[in-house]
Every structure is written in C-alpha cells, then in structure tokens.
Amino acid sequence: MAKKIFIAATMQNDGKTTVSLGLISVLKKHFNKIGFIKPIGQRYLIEQGYKVDEDSVLIEEVFGIKCNIKDMSPVAIEKGFTERYIQKGPEEDYSKLIKDSFERVAKNNDLVIIEGTGHAGVGSVFDLSNAAVAKLLGANVILISSGGIGRPIDEVMLNKPLFDKEGVKIAGIIVNKVLPEKYDKVARLVRMGLEKKGLSVLGVLPYQKILDMPTVRDIKEELNLELLLGGENLDLAVEKILVGAMNVKEAIKFIQNNSLMIIPGDRDDMIRAISEIHTSKLKRCCRISGMVLSGGLIPVGRTRRILEKSKIPVLISEDDTYSVASAVHHILVKLKPQDTAKIKIIVDIVEKNIDIDNVLASLT
Incomplete structure (x- = not known):
C-alpha cells in the first residue's frame, strides 16, 4: 500500500502547492513512483473534457505523473456548487468519489x-473540510503557515482543533515566506514557540520575491486582456506596478526596471516616453516589462510605430485606469508549468530548508 501525507495550510495562499511541488521533487530520490491528488479544487481548467483543479494539472505536467487526470482532481467546485448543496444536498457521494480516486492513484x-484547499475548515459548508478529508483518507497532515513569529503560531493553534476533532495527527509544521533578513531570528523563535505547544517544525522557508511576481502573461490571462503588441515577451516578470497619469517629467522619476505601466490609451506623450526609456533613447534607461493601455484606446501613427519598435508587450483593457490598476494589484499569482526558473528556486528552497528525514517518518 502506498504511503501518504496530506498538505494543508492555515490560510489560502500560504504555499501548499509550492511545498507539494518541492516535496515531490525531493522525495523522488526516495520513492520510484509518486502520485498526487487534490481531492477538492476551487480553480479548475478543462482537461480531457473534465473540470480539473489547476494545481493537479501543474503537478502532472511538471513531473509527468501518470495518473488519470480526473482522479487527481475528483471534486471541482464550480460556480453555484455551494448554493445547490445548501438548498438541495449533494448531487453525488463526494466522499466515495474522493476515496475511490485516491485508491486508484495509490x-x-x-x-x-x-x-x-485553504485552511482546515474550508469545505465545511459541503461537509468535506480539509480535516474531514484527511480523516477520510487516513493521512497525517503537514500544516503550512506564513511568515513572522506570532502569526504562524496563532494560526496553527486556530486550525489545530479542527484536525484534533477529526482525530487527524499533525505530523509537523512548515513556516513559509519568512523575510530573509529576519530568517535566523524567526526560525529560532517559531521553533521554540511551536515546540512548547507540542508541535514539531519540519522546516522554515525564506521568502523569495520572484515567486510572487506575476508575468505579463499572467496579467493577460487573469484579466482576460487583449494583446496588442510584443507577444514574444509576455513571460517577462513584473516587479513594480505604476500608473502613468501624471506629467511625463514627474512620472519617469518613479520608473524602475521590470515595471508594468498602466496608461490611458490616449496619453501619446507618456506612451512614447516609456517606450524610449525602454529602448535607451532617453538619459533615464529602464527595462519595462509591459504596458496596459486603459479605456480601450489604441495608439496610432507615430506612437504606434514607436511601440512596435520597442518590443514591449502591450495589453488593452476596456476599463478605466483605476479599475485596471486595482485588478492587477489583486491578481493571485499561481505557478504554471512554463515557470521553470521559479520551479527550480522552489525545489532548491525545499531541499535546503525542510527536514526530509522527519517528513519521511511522518508518512502513513
């Protein structure tokens, strides 16, 4: 029978997929064949005619895992699912779906x-919380929390009672996204604090800004924007987001390398200046990752020609500048199979900072 471990978190976006991906890579040295399942998925793609959680697709593509793609993501929570469940009850036996899929993968x-998916209680609304699913599959849990000293301890202790109630053992804690300049202090104190609560710390992972940086492609896909120019450079990372709404002379003081510029589409002066900064035609030179032109306005004539020569990826939005900036700011950056540089960083972080021997001892 296959060994197993359940990767949970104290909040959404604490790094479950990051840790899962890193662990699979490292544990391949200890196991010939590793399978993956995300029993309940909230962000899904259509693969082979099935609704499949995007994290399952990521793991399958990165590692070439040979499982039935539907078994890797047996329950996809689509729009209206929760409402229908509350009003009419389950449409299928979801516990059986999950258990049967797990057994085929195993x-x-x-x-x-x-x-x-999410914290320990996510899924309670349809009677399949993370804690309940871990119990259903008979798995110990590795619980991930983020940053700081007090926050991860507080959040772990908030989640722990739900696992305790289901009789699920927390095998250990991984604290993720710790600022590098505070790493030694946080690692020492968070271990002390959690050990006093009877919990083992399996690892403390340093924060890597690049992992939270979207690419221009991410922004295009998440906001469903039209590509105008520069499609060959869509995979450039965005480090800073700037709105080009002031006068050109003042605006260029704020521009840094890897900036995404959000500009009203009729600001020819700003568009030309940014293009020339990118192509080193002005005294101030910075690499621009991309532009989003708001208002559905498309440059023509000389401005269009300058943009084309710059090779800057240019996206078009029908929305106003403020709405575009707000939407970009709230984008959830998700790892994709083509993010090879990020994947390499993740594997390296996990290998260096997680106690793999203790992880191996926690498997059931």
Whole structure:
C-alpha cells in the first residue's frame, strides 16, 4: 500500500502547492513512483473534457505523473456548487468519489501527496473540510503557515482543533515566506514557540520575491486582456506596478526596471516616453516589462510605430485606469508549468530548508 501525507495550510495562499511541488521533487530520490491528488479544487481548467483543479494539472505536467487526470482532481467546485448543496444536498457521494480516486492513484504509486484547499475548515459548508478529508483518507497532515513569529503560531493553534476533532495527527509544521533578513531570528523563535505547544517544525522557508511576481502573461490571462503588441515577451516578470497619469517629467522619476505601466490609451506623450526609456533613447534607461493601455484606446501613427519598435508587450483593457490598476494589484499569482526558473528556486528552497528525514517518518 502506498504511503501518504496530506498538505494543508492555515490560510489560502500560504504555499501548499509550492511545498507539494518541492516535496515531490525531493522525495523522488526516495520513492520510484509518486502520485498526487487534490481531492477538492476551487480553480479548475478543462482537461480531457473534465473540470480539473489547476494545481493537479501543474503537478502532472511538471513531473509527468501518470495518473488519470480526473482522479487527481475528483471534486471541482464550480460556480453555484455551494448554493445547490445548501438548498438541495449533494448531487453525488463526494466522499466515495474522493476515496475511490485516491485508491486508484495509490494503487500504482509508492507515495501519494494529497493537497488540501485553504485552511482546515474550508469545505465545511459541503461537509468535506480539509480535516474531514484527511480523516477520510487516513493521512497525517503537514500544516503550512506564513511568515513572522506570532502569526504562524496563532494560526496553527486556530486550525489545530479542527484536525484534533477529526482525530487527524499533525505530523509537523512548515513556516513559509519568512523575510530573509529576519530568517535566523524567526526560525529560532517559531521553533521554540511551536515546540512548547507540542508541535514539531519540519522546516522554515525564506521568502523569495520572484515567486510572487506575476508575468505579463499572467496579467493577460487573469484579466482576460487583449494583446496588442510584443507577444514574444509576455513571460517577462513584473516587479513594480505604476500608473502613468501624471506629467511625463514627474512620472519617469518613479520608473524602475521590470515595471508594468498602466496608461490611458490616449496619453501619446507618456506612451512614447516609456517606450524610449525602454529602448535607451532617453538619459533615464529602464527595462519595462509591459504596458496596459486603459479605456480601450489604441495608439496610432507615430506612437504606434514607436511601440512596435520597442518590443514591449502591450495589453488593452476596456476599463478605466483605476479599475485596471486595482485588478492587477489583486491578481493571485499561481505557478504554471512554463515557470521553470521559479520551479527550480522552489525545489532548491525545499531541499535546503525542510527536514526530509522527519517528513519521511511522518508518512502513513
């Protein structure tokens, strides 16, 4: 029978997929065949005619995992699912779906990584919280929390009672996204604090800004924007987001390398200045990752020609400048199979900072 471990978190976006991906890579040295399942998914793609959680698709593509794609993501929570469940009850036996999928994945593998969704209580509304699913599959839990000293301890202790209630063992804690300049202090104190609560710390992972930086492609896809120019450079990372609404002379003082410029589409002066900064035609020279032109306005004539020569990726939005800036700011950066540089960083971080021997001892 395959070994298994459930990867949970104290909040959404604490880094479950990051840790799962890193662990699979490192544990491949110890297991010939590793399977993956995300029993309940909230962000799904259509793959082979099925609604499949995007994290399952990521893991399958990165590692070439040979499982039935639907078994890797048995329950996809689509729009209206929760309302229908509350009003009419379950349309299927979701517990059986999850258990049957898990057993098929486990049958052909030596280890199965089970990834939860959100905090311990997510899914309670349809009677399948992370804690309940971990119990259903008989798995110990590795619980991930983020940054600081007090915050991860508080959040772990907030989530722990739900796992305790279901009789699920927390095998250990991983604290993610710790600022590098505070790493030594946080690692020492958070270990002391959690050990006093009877919990083992399996690892403390340093924050890497690049992992939270979207690419221009991410912004295009998440906001469903039209590509005008520069499609060959869509995978440039965005480090800073700036709105080009003031006069040109003042605006260029704020521009840095890897900036995304959000500009009203009729600001020819600003568009030309940014293009020339990018192509080193002005005294101030910076690499611009991309532009989003708001208002559905498309440059023509000389401005268009300058943009084309710059090779800057240019996206068009029908929305006003403020709405575009707000939407870009709230984008959730999700890892994709083509993010090879980010994946390499993740594997390196996990290998260096997680106690793999203790992880191996926690498998059931």
